Amino acid sequence: MKKVVVLVGPTAVGKTSLSIELAKELNAEIISGDSIQVFRDFSIGSGKVKREEMLDIPHHCIDILAPKDKFSVADFQKIAREKIDEISARNHLPMIVGGTGLYIKACIYDYEFSTQEEADEEIIKKLEAMNNEELVMELQKIDPEQAQAIHPNNRKRLIRALLIYEMTAITKSDQIASQEHKPIYDAFIIGCTMDRATLYERINERVDMMVEEGLLDEIKGLLAQGVNFDDHAMQGIGYREWRAYFDKTMTKDEVIEEIKKHSRQFAKRQYTWFNNQMPIHWVDMQEPDSIKQLKKMLETWRSEQ
Incomplete structure (x- = not known):
């Protein structure tokens, strides 16, 4: 199996x-594993x-899409795997x-x-016409496990779970269970951590720095291009919170506090997720x-066949 280094951790931890x-030490090339950094003009808020x-150091999967494009986990999987093959072929080490x-x-x-993309447009329209409560009720009928796992307000995931069933007659839970989820690379996964209080302080400082660097102007520039808060890239923390500012339901300072709070909460969820998944x-x-x-551990791993 090809060797791949993976470096994960929350914002502001020092990744x-x-x-x-x-x-520099491993002769590696970096593949960004961030869901927002793929979009051009989303720089300050994504910590690009x-x-x-x-x-x-060569960096990949950054600034490869227009601001209004859509990008899915399946898209990332395809592109990142292609980059891993290309980097490995150059006898460099891929690092996500x-x-x-x-x-x-x-x-x-x-x-x-x-x-x-292969779904019938009528099916998509039918699901999008349903409210969240209706989507949850429908999902409970066909896939109670996913209905329990998906937050009732996560409309995108509710629709996707129903769409999988409509397209394949197989529930998402059955689809997940049928896959072994074995690693296809010899991956050395590094998690960056630090004292939680220190991390939260650094997150707050990072958000303040983003604002000083012109985060609000970045948002205004995106809106001027025709980007709106329903677009895919605007769903990231640091961007979505500004909707309330432009709707005049929050002040700038209140939005900044919301970004800090959501960033801290996300960091906590990331640690839980990574501990349980990898x-x-x-x-x-x-x-x-x-x-x-x-x-030292990396050197040993790198030398192993």
Whole structure:
């Protein structure tokens, strides 16, 4: 199996600097595993790595889509796997860096997806005409397991679960159960962590820095291009919260506090998800010895056939 390094962790934990440091030492190329950084002009709010921070390390899956494009986990799986093949063929080490857990797991494990694009437009229209309560009730009839797993307000996932059944006559739960979810790469997965109070403080500081760098102007520029808050890329934390500001139901300061709160909550969910979904080598970003130990483990893994 091809070797792949994966580096995960929440915003503000220090992934970017560690990824560059490791890429230099491992002769690696970086594949962004972030669901928003693929979009052009979504830079400040997504914490996109700056050109000067890259230090000539090749970065992939950044700025590859227009702001109003759609991008799914299946799309990422296809593109990221292609990049892994290309990078490996150059005798470089692929390194996926990001915080979108499902994207990363879908890439390195044997996930298969049904494509929504193949669905009959009438089926899509029928589902989109239903309210969330109706969608939940319908899903409870055909797939109680997914009805329990999906939040009642997550309209996109409710529709997708129903769409899979409409297209294939197989429930999403059965589809998931039929896949073994075995890794298809020899993946060394690193998780960046630190004291939770310190991380939350860094997240708050990061949000303040984004605002100082012009996050509100970035939002205004996107809206001027014709992007709206219902577009796919605008669903990311740091972007979706601004709808209330433009609807005049929140002040700028209130929106900033919402972004901080949602970022902290997301960081907590990320740690829970990664702990339950993947075998991870955790590294304490505040402990130099922890990083040294990680590098030794990477050297050993890299030398194994």
